[in-house]
Amino acid sequence: MSVTGRAGRLSPPEIQARKGGEPLVMLTAYTTPVARLADPHCDMVLVGDSVGMVIHGLPSTLGVTMEMMILHGQAVARGLNRAMMVIDMPFGSYEESPAQAFRNAARLMAGTGASSVKLEGGEHMAPTIAYLVARGIPVMAHIGLTPQAVNALGGYKVQGRGADGARIRADAGAVAAAGAYSVVLEKVPDALARAVTRDIAIPTIGIGASAACDGQVLVVDDMLGLFTDFRPKFVKRYGELGAAADAAIAAYAADVRARRFPAAEHVFDEEAKR
Ligand code: KIV
Numbered sequence: 001m002s003v004t005g006r007a008g009r010l011s012p013p014e015i016q017a018r019k020g021g022e023p024l025v026m027l028t029a030y031t032t033p034v035a036r037l038a039d040p041h042c043d044m045v046l047v048g049d050s051v052g053m054v055i056h057g058l059p060s061t062l063g064v065t066m067e068m069m070i071l072h073g074q075a076v077a078r079g080l081n082r083a084m085m086v087i088d089m090p091f092g093s094y095e096e097s098p099a100q101a102f103r104n105a106a107r108l109m110a111g112t113g114a115s116s117v118k119l120e121g122g123e124h125m126a127p128t129i130a131y132l133v134a135r136g137i138p139v140m141a142h143i144g145l146t147p148q149a150v151n152a153l154g155g156y157k158v159q160g161r162g163a164d165g166a167r168i169r170a171d172a173g174a175v176a177a178a179g180a181y182s183v184v185l186e187k188v189p190d191a192l193a194r195a196v197t198r199d200i201a202i203p204t205i206g207i208g209a210s211a212a213c214d215g216q217v218l219v220v221d222d223m224l225g226l227f228t229d230f231r232p233k234f235v236k237r238y239g240e241l242g243a244a245a246d247a248a249i250a251a252y253a254a255d256v257r258a259r260r261f262p263a264a265e266h267v268f269d270e271e272a273k274r
Contacts, residue, residue: 010043010084012116012138016181018043019203024182024215026086026205027223030055030072034220035079042083044205046118046217047073049088049148054221061147064090066104073112086140087114091148094119098131105137118184120146122171126178133179141175144168144209145187156232160188169196176200184217185209187234208234 018024026044029035030051038045051072052064073087087108094101105117116138119125129139144159153159160168168188175183182203185193193210206213218235220226225240255261 008082009080009115010082012084012181015044015084016202019201019214021214023213024203024205026215026217027220028054028217029076029079029220032075032079035076035083037079038220039080039083043215044217045076045080045083045085047076047085047087047112047114048118048219049090050219054219060150062091062150064088066090066093066107069108070111073108073114077113084116085112085114086116086118087112089117089119094128095121095125098128101128102132102135102137105132105139109137116140116181118142120148122168123174126174129175129178129180139178139180140182140184140205141178141180142184142186143171143175144185147186156187158187158189160192165189165192165195168192169199172196172200172204176202182214185213208232 015024024044025042026046027038027042028046028048028050029038030047035045047069049061049064049069051068052058052061055072056064056068058064069087069090073085077085089101089104089108093104101119108114108117117132118140119128120142122141122143125141129141132139145153145156147156150156165188168185169192172183172185180202182205183200184205184207185196187208188196190210190212193204193206194212197204197210197213203214205215205217207217222232222235223238224242225237226242226245
């Protein structure tokens with residue numbers, strides 16, 4: 001059987017093999033046009049459950065459903081050629097039992113063409129990760145600040161300060177031993193992220209963690225300056241697209257109100273001449 005893969009997209013083993021090598025570039029995407037923009041520059045594109053807050057205006061990721069993830073996953077898949085697609089398991093879709101996690105992970109992958117799922121949790125999720133991996137589902141783990149646990153954590157706070165660092169190191173060791181091919185480390189101190197990156201044999205993907213991680217991930221709307229309601233302090237902005245869009249919409253509104261709208265008729269005439 002000749003296997004060409006999904007139009008040349010990177011695979012989880014190829015991502016895992018980048019441990020300690022060239023840093024892995026990862027961004028979120030929720031739509032086809034943004035996936036198309038990210039694809040040539042990124043190794044991985046994450047259909048994050050941040051879609052709930054970024055696109056749907058939800059107050060947290062807790063209200064995100066399987067149906068939302070599948071719909072956005074299908075849109076993102078249409079925009080990818082090279083980057084590997086990872087899809088988040090939404091809150092409530094995997095915590096109950098390994099069997100529940102398998103059912104929903106299989107649904108996400110079969111319904112979208114994603115190469116891997118991502119789920120939140122450390123030591124306590126290790127049996128579920130092992131169960132999924134043994135059944136052909138590559139898992140990216142997510143530890144440190146786990147947004148689906150925002151209520152239990154008392155907010156979007158830095159995790160692993162002081163003695164709590166030992167818990168995060170144990171979480172990282174447990175998810176790696178369970179067979180995760182990489183792990184997102186969110187909002188932990190630099191020294192801890194460095195230690196975890198040294199400790200484990202799978203790539204660490206940092207977000208608000210350390211430049212020493214094996215890769216980085218950002219929410220695309222944050223780094224483009226599009227998402228104005230919530231601005232994580234650690235995110236470097238590479239654009240101010242929200243401000244640019246606001247100015248463009250204001251200019252459009254001013255044109256309409258001043259009846260400065262260009263007549264379309266001459267365009268129709270030119271089209272007719274062709
Ligand atoms: O949902 C998401 O966007 C994420 C990233 C912040 C890692 O999980």
